[in-house]
Amino acid sequence: MNTSALDTPVLPAPVAAKRRSLKPGWFLVSPSVALLMLWMIVPLGMTVYFSLIRYNLLYPGENQFVGLENFQYFVTDAGFMPGASNTLLLVGSVLLISVVLGVLISALLEAGEFWGRGIVRVMLxxxxxxxxTVSALLWKNLIFHPVSGILAAVWKFFGAQPVDWLAQHPLFSIILIVSWQWLPFAILILMTAMQSLDQEQKEAARLDGAGPVAIFWHLTLPHLARPIAVVVMIETIFLLSVFAEIFTTTGGGPGYESTNLAYLIYNQALLQFDVGMASAGGLIAVVIANIAAIVLIRMIGKNLTEQK
Known part of the structure; x- marks a missing residue:
């Protein structure tokens, strides 16, 4: 009989917890955590400092403490409300296009085998x-160009006048460009989730007389609730800071029609040289992004709890 297990003393719960807390794991992790915190805190601290002073790159010696004046000027700036509304419209439109088309395209790809499905997946x-920047240049010069673009050629073929999309419909053009870039991410996540769907449930539903629409509505969509929530959360975080597409194509114009908060902050900092107001705008954007992230995380947590 092996008595080693019987001879091992059983430690009380507080002593065992204390011994576990003394493990060297946190010693090994602490340098990385400290470096990460330093990497985050130093830029944030400098941003807070610049947001509280009047600091213009054209007059670097005139650094005067102004308190919350930069925040007041930023939210009352002529471009703040258009920038905020364009940001919400851009994020909401891209999310809607990505989720709806992502679900439909993924469902079509998983509906059955066909020749070249692997090539279609790679292309999507x-x-x-x-x-x-490259995708924005492709759309600007090859698709949206009013003279040599593909859409201009289609318009001329049907005898219509070509449209200068970036000048007449700037925000809609930005939404199309960003959606084209982020739709594949949604397809990738949702298509992977569909492959994990239990095929026996679908077969049982077919035997009970359910059609493709009923199977999609009652089996596929509930199964995609978690992946859709993940897509919405990740895309929202990145879409709040869209900048390269706007800078490359419309430059935020005409006027403020395609300006979002990220481009407005760039405009204040590097075009008007007002670092103080740009820092205040950056902090406001960080607060908005964190509020959106907290709301989305709670929505996903609630969704995961209901799915259990």
Missing amino acids: ISPFFIMP
């Missing part, structure tokens, strides 16, 4: 790996 996912 490939735009996600193109840099934002």
Whole structure:
């Protein structure tokens, strides 16, 4: 009989917890955590400092403490309300397009086998790996160009006058460009989730007389609730800071029609040289992004709890 297990003393719960807390794991992790905190806190601290002073790059010697004056000027600036509304419209439109088309395209790809499905998958996912600046240039010069673009050629073929999309419909053009880039991400996540759907449930539903629409509505969509929530959360975080597409195509114009908060902050800092107001705008954008992230995380947590 092996008595080693019987001879091992059983420690009380507080002593065992204390011994576990003395493990060297946190010693090994602490340098990385300290470096990460330093990497985050130093820029944040400098941003807070610059937001409380009047600091213009044209007059670097005139650094005067102004308190919350920069915040007041930023939220009352002529571009703040258009920038905030354009940001919400851009994020909401891209999310809607990504989720709806992502679900439909993923469902079509998983509906059955067909020749070249692997090539179609690669082509659908490939735009996600193109840099934002490159994709914006492709759309600007090859698709939206009013003289030599593809859409201009289509308009001329039907005898219509070509449209200068970036000048007449700037925000809609930005939404199309960003949606084209982020739709593959949604397809990738949702298509992977569909492959994990229990096929026996679908087969049982077919035997009970359920059609493709009923199977999609009652089996596929509930199964995609968690992946859709993940897509919405990740895309929202990145879409709040869209900048390269706007800078490359419309420059925020005409006027403020395609300006979002990220481009407005850039405009204040590097075009008007007002670092103090730009820092205040950056902090406001950080607060908005954190509020959105907290709301989305709670929504996802609630969704996960209901799915259990």
